[in-house]
């Protein structure tokens with residue numbers, strides 16, 4: 229088998245596969261190394277994540293023919309996002325901060341963004357990747373280590389093979405081993421909380437509205453899902469943040485007990501509820517790599533910037549990072565590992581991601597503090613923002629990347 233490529237990408241997640249499509253369009257021969265078996269790419273399992281996609285991301289997915297793979301019911305327009313603070317749901321709902329869909333330059337009302345499940349996006353990306361002759365996907369293999377000389381990089385697989393390329397791209401997730409192995413550290417913000425995500429069916433219609441509720445002692449979000457339950461009810465994705473032990477207890481509870489517990493936490497906000505999916509859990513750790521490059525080596529996706537999900541930007545940044553890398557390579561002299569263009573990529577991607585990474589961590593920290601002063605500050609900032617239309621428009625534009 230050929231072991232000489234222009235670019236080797238470590239990781240066949242959403243970021244790695246997107247990058248493969250971009251590099252293929254530039255005319256490069258690309259290998260993607262993925263440790264999971266091929267079935268995990270052909271039919272990725274539901275993992276609870278409903279990704280809010282910005283307009284920029286949607287434009288990219290359309291340009292690369294990924295968007296047409298989604299069924300209509302798998303794409304949910306986000307018409308409004310409400311933010312609530314405080315324990316009493318009824319009181320919090322009267323003092324909410326609300327972002328509506330926006331007027332676009334063409335005078336049409338555009339949704340804030342669209343929600344598509346992560347496993348659906350991964351499947352669609354892989355279906356497109358498979359059509360490209362110049363992309364080779366090697367599954368079930370662990371990328372052990374990489375290194376570089378001035379003219380060439382190499383990467384060793386766990387089966388003893390050595391791959392040669394002009395550029396290695398690490399897209400192996402937020403706890404990236406490839407990053408550490410090349411001596412690149414990362415700032416890690418451990419929120420000491422875990423997340424549980426699952427789909428609920430409910431009797432109250434969601435009207436394509438997402439709600440982020442900073443309760444006391446817990447944070448809940450419900451995101452509208454276009455697909456209906458078997459009995460025709462609306463469905464939402466629940467995102468619950470609690471201490472790790474509490475999340476573990478809820479994840480392993482019998483389903484009827486879980487539904488009762490969640491119903492109490494929701495205070496009737498979705499009406500009567502039922503559990504209609506598996507429950508998935510994640511540790512809440514945000515990660516920002518000290519550098520996004522080394523010799524003939526670049527970091528993209530969560531390996532570069534692993535966001536707290538509250539501002540819904542992890543994949544959006546992952547897509548943007550690989551797009552920036554591809555643009556810099558396209559502007560170069562033909563060598564994708566040229567140090568100057570990797571430096572330019574790093575500067576541009578840091579500029580794109582650092583402000584929102586810092587703001588997201590600050591919001592997530594302030595809005596999970598329940599001291600009386602913090603609660604007052606939380607409510608006051610929401611009220612201030614609600615009464616400031618220019619500020620709301622600015623935030624909506626940043627988050628939806630219009």
Ligand SMILES: Cc1cc2nc3c(=O)[nH]c(=O)nc-3n(C[C@H](O)[C@H](O)[C@H](O)COP(=O)(O)OP(=O)(O)OC[C@H]3O[C@@H](n4cnc5c(N)ncnc54)[C@H](O)[C@@H]3O)c2cc1C
Pocket residue numbers: 238239240241242243244261262263264276277278279280281346369370371372399400401402405423425467510528529530531535537539540541542543544545546
């Ligand atoms: C609850 C939740 C909600 C979210 N909501 C949003 C949202 O609304 N909007 C948004 O934009 N983002 C959201 N995100 C973030 C988004 O899911 C991630 O940013 C994105 O999936 C990361 O993709 P990735 O390809 O960088 O990493 P990963 O998905 O982690 O993929 C890494 C891949 O590399 C492979 N791999 C690892 N090590 C090796 C190795 N040594 N050799 C070979 N292969 C390897 C892994 O098997 C994996 O397939 C959310 C995340 C969570 C947890």
